[in-house]
Amino acid sequence: MRAALIAFTLLVSTCLHAVEPAALMNDWIAAQQQMGDIKVGFKMIRTLPTMKEPITNEGRFWRLADGRFRWELGKPTAMVLMFDNKDLHLLDDSQKWQTLSPNEGRMRMWMHFLNSKNLNAEQMAKDFTATITGDTPELITVALQPKGFMVKKHLKQIDLQIDPKTKHLRQIQMVQSDDSTMLMAFSRPEDISANDKSQLQLTPSP
Numbered sequence: 001m002r003a004a005l006i007a008f009t010l011l012v013s014t015c016l017h018a019v020e021p022a023a024l025m026n027d028w029i030a031a032q033q034q035m036g037d038i039k040v041g042f043k044m045i046r047t048l049p050t051m052k053e054p055i056t057n058e059g060r061f062w063r064l065a066d067g068r069f070r071w072e073l074g075k076p077t078a079m080v081l082m083f084d085n086k087d088l089h090l091l092d093d094s095q096k097w098q099t100l101s102p103n104e105g106r107m108r109m110w111m112h113f114l115n116s117k118n119l120n121a122e123q124m125a126k127d128f129t130a131t132i133t134g135d136t137p138e139l140i141t142v143a144l145q146p147k148g149f150m151v152k153k154h155l156k157q158i159d160l161q162i163d164p165k166t167k168h169l170r171q172i173q174m175v176q177s178d179d180s181t182m183l184m185a186f187s188r189p190e191d192i193s194a195n196d197k198s199q200l201q202l203t204p205s206p
Contacts, residue, residue, distance in 0.1 A: 021130035021142060024162070026121045031167030033119060036065045037192040044073060045183045059184075062192060067117030068202050082202050083115060089204050097204040109151065113172060127151075128158070140164050153177060 039062045046055040059073040071081040080091040088100040088107055102111050112124060124130075127147060134141035144158040154177050161171035166188075173183040192200070 021132050022121075022125070024132065024140060024142065025124060025130055028162055028167050028169075029119050029121050029124070033117070035063075035189065037197055038063055038189040039192050039196070040189040041187045042184045045185070046181065048180045049178060061114075061186075062200055063114070064192075064197070064200075064202075065117075067115050069114050070200060070202055071114065081114075082204070083111075084202050085117075091204070109146075109155070113169070133159070134161075137164070139170060 039060065042059050042061060044057045044059055046057075048055075057073055057078075058075055059071065061069065061071050063069040067083070067085050069083050073079040078093070080089075082089045083102065088102050090098045090100055092098075100107055102108065102115070109127070112119060112127070128144040129147060131143045131145070132140060133143045140162050142160045142162065144160065146152050146155050146158075156175040156177055156179075159171075159173040159175070160169060162168070163170055168189055169186055171183065171185045173181055175181050
């Protein structure tokens with residue numbers, strides 16, 4: 001029994017480290033930059049230490065090959081985040097558009113995952129330490145731990161679940177310093193038609 005347990009432990013350890021984190025992230029980033037114009041639905045689940053039940057919502061995400069994107073949350077839409085390749089534009093509960101810098105610390109972290117054009121393996125490696133924590137034929141789970149002191153004050157870890165065959169991001173979970181979590185589970189991406197692309201709003205309404 002002991003020998004079998006040791007063999008099983010070694011097998012699991014080998015499986016979990018069969019894929020190098022750096023190689024996996026490089027492949028995933030390269031695939032994101034080749035996906036073209038896509039749209040995807042997602043479910044967001046937030047947990048807070050002070051709340052007994054999680055908060056669940058639905059959203060939609062459009063990302064163009066040139067780097068622009070539109071992210072919506074809620075039905076009806078309660079929050080919108082757009083990037084026009086220069087500025088981020090946020091519409092929240094105030095119902096007033098705010099212009100944000102994509103290089104600001106909090107937003108720069110999000111830009112790693114929302115903007116495929118500027119997704120950079122070298123920069124990702126500077127900002128995060130990647131560790132593979134799960135490896136199956138269906139999903140590979142990568143834990144990203146922030147390196148920056150200011151980021152670590154607010155963020156403990158980001159967990160990515162990646163489809164190893166298609167390189168689609170299936171799930172992303174952020175664990176905050178207060179142990180609250182935000183999880184987004186994505187459906188399979190679809191191509192954006194030329195008609196849908198022409199009607200996609202990527203700048204604030206006048």
